[in-house]
Amino acid sequence: GFYIARAEFREPVFEAYFFHLNRGRSIFLRTLHGETILIDGGQNSEVIRELSKVLPFYKRRIDTVIVTSALAKNSGGLIEVLERYEVKRVIEPALLGTSTAFAAFEKVLEKKGLQPEKMKKGDTYDIDGVKFTVLFPDPGFKYNKTSVPELVLKVEYGSNTLVFLGDVSKTVQKSFLNDLDRAYLIEYAHGATKSRVSADLVSKLDPKVI
Numbered sequence: 525g526f527y528i529a530r531a532e533f534r535e536p537v538f539e540a541y542f543f544h545l546n547r548g549r550s551i552f553l554r555t556l557h558g559e560t561i562l563i564d565g566g567q568n569s570e571v572i573r574e575l576s577k578v579l580p581f582y583k584r585r586i587d588t589v590i591v592t593s594a595l596a597k598n599s600g601g602l603i604e605v606l607e608r609y610e611v612k613r614v615i616e617p618a619l620l621g622t623s624t625a626f627a628a629f630e631k632v633l634e635k636k637g638l639q640p641e642k643m644k645k646g647d648t649y650d651i652d653g654v655k656f657t658v659l660f661p662d663p664g665f666k667y668n669k670t671s672v673p674e675l676v677l678k679v680e681y682g683s684n685t686l687v688f689l690g691d692v693s694k695t696v697q698k699s700f701l702n703d704l705d706r707a708y709l710i711e712y713a714h715g716a717t718k719s720r721v722s723a724d725l726v727s728k729l730d731p732k733v734i
Contacts, residue, residue, distance in 0.1 A: 541578055548566030565602035567596050586612075587651070588651060593617065615649075645659060660673075661673040662699060675690065707731050710731045
């Protein structure tokens, strides 16, 4: 008999990949020492195709999965991720809406014995030297149809700051304006157009990449 062995060699850098999906949003981060973080999974299983491009075929583990809202376009693809990969940790907003996709996601979490950690504004956590600060949801915020609970993250590594806005409205963006300073990158799920991103936020953060 025989076996095939493959070693993974990669530069020791912090990596961020913004997956191109037909439906929904998904971001993959890898830390200096190889910790893997998946933020959202799009609406369906096409996220698996994108993961196969950044993970070796033999690596079937994702250290942390972060779901930012209950919407299908964020949580739907994570069902397949949980079925195919070993996931160590799951993070979700302390305040959540509902959807059929998210209910299915929670059922798989239960089946896998995973208890999600609930995060809200002001919470922080560290993953291999990468600091995550939750900017939203805010329990004191007055929600409506256009401003729904969603996880907004500030991610800091070294001197670089990335702000993941997701799909939040300008009203929500203004609610955490004072919690931010300059940033290298601002991400908005469906294109950072003037109608979607607060001009005050862009002016204050002065990002190099949007």
